[in-house]
Amino acid sequence: MTAMTHGTPASAGRRSQNKREKRDRIVAAARHLFAENGYEAVATQQVSEAAGIGVGTLFRYAATKGELLLMVYNDEFAEAIDRGRVAAARAHGTEEAVWELARALVDGIAADPHTVAMYQRELLFGGAGEGHRDEGLMLVAAWQHAVAQHLARSVGVADDDDERVVLAARTAFAALSLIASDVRRDARTPHQLRLQIAQIVAGLSAQVAHGE
Numbered sequence: 547m548t549a550m551t552h553g554t555p556a557s558a559g560r561r562s563q564n565k566r567e568k569r570d571r572i573v574a575a576a577r578h579l580f581a582e583n584g585y586e587a588v589a590t591q592q593v594s595e596a597a598g599i600g601v602g603t604l605f606r607y608a609a610t611k612g613e614l615l616l617m618v619y620n621d622e623f624a625e626a627i628d629r630g631r632v633a634a635a636r637a638h639g640t641e642e643a644v645w646e647l648a649r650a651l652v653d654g655i656a657a658d659p660h661t662v663a664m665y666q667r668e669l670l671f672g673g674a675g676e677g678h679r680d681e682g683l684m685l686v687a688a689w690q691h692a693v694a695q696h697l698a699r700s701v702g703v704a705d706d707d708d709e710r711v712v713l714a715a716r717t718a719f720a721a722l723s724l725i726a727s728d729v730r731r732d733a734r735t736p737h738q739l740r741l742q743i744a745q746i747v748a749g750l751s752a753q754v755a756h757g758e
Contacts, residue, residue: 569617571597572607576618585615585661608678612668616678619665623685626650631692640700641747644693645740648722651689652736655726666726690715700747701754710758714750718743 575596579588590611594604608614630650637643655662669686672679691706693715698706705711721742725735 568597568599568603569607571599572604572614573618573621576614577622580615580618580661581658585664590614612672613676613678615661615665616668616672616676616682619662620678620682620685622654623651623682623689626654627685627689627692630689634692634696640696641740641744643696644718644743644747647689647692647696648718648739648743649736651722652725652739659726662726663728666723686719690719693718697747697750701751703754710750710753714746717746721746 572593576588576593579592579596590604591601593614594601597604604614608617627647627650630647633646633650634643637646665682669679669682690712694706694711697714698704698708698711701711703711721739725739728735
């Protein structure tokens with residue numbers, strides 16, 4: 547009887563599950579359409595039809611097309627961070643570990659550079675306090691923290707919140723961001739990023755060694 551009563555934990559659980567399923571359908575539909583046609587060519591109506599929901603329902607999950615892009619690519623960003631962490635844990639040395647964290651994102655950029663550039667624009671310049679943008683910024687912080695952990699261990703710094711380590715991790719993300727924003731990148735770009743990572747690791751090591 548309790549499970550049948552409106553407002554019970556069971557009904558709340560079903561509503562939560564239904565919401566997750568709709569979100570998953572929206573993300574899957576948008577991801578497919580963006581990959582197939584490019585972000586700019588896709589209309590929200592197409593996404594709602596592909597997901598099998600009404601436009602009004604779609605707007606409850608993402609009020610604008612920009613928010614929809616953030617929602618979709620936040621999922622991809624999170625998946626890439628997880629892949630990078632696994633690969634970095636198997637890496638030999640700090641430079642390789644940081645590169646593995648970066649390469650997981652570089653691979654995603656290479657797959658759809660134009661849409662990733664649009665995602666970065668929304669991440670940087672989207673509305674303050676917008677939920678999907680805030681989630682994306684938290685993912686940026688998570689990636690930088692993963693880099694900082696490897697950097698801190700490599701230079702013998704106990705605290706990965708050490709200002710020098712944090713700034714080095716931010717510099718690594720800045721280098722990665724330049725790649726994401728440049729749709730003219732070529733085959734040399736990943737190699738150039740790896741060289742930048744080597745410079746960041748070496749620079750931090752020298753800075754710590756000299757007590758700066």
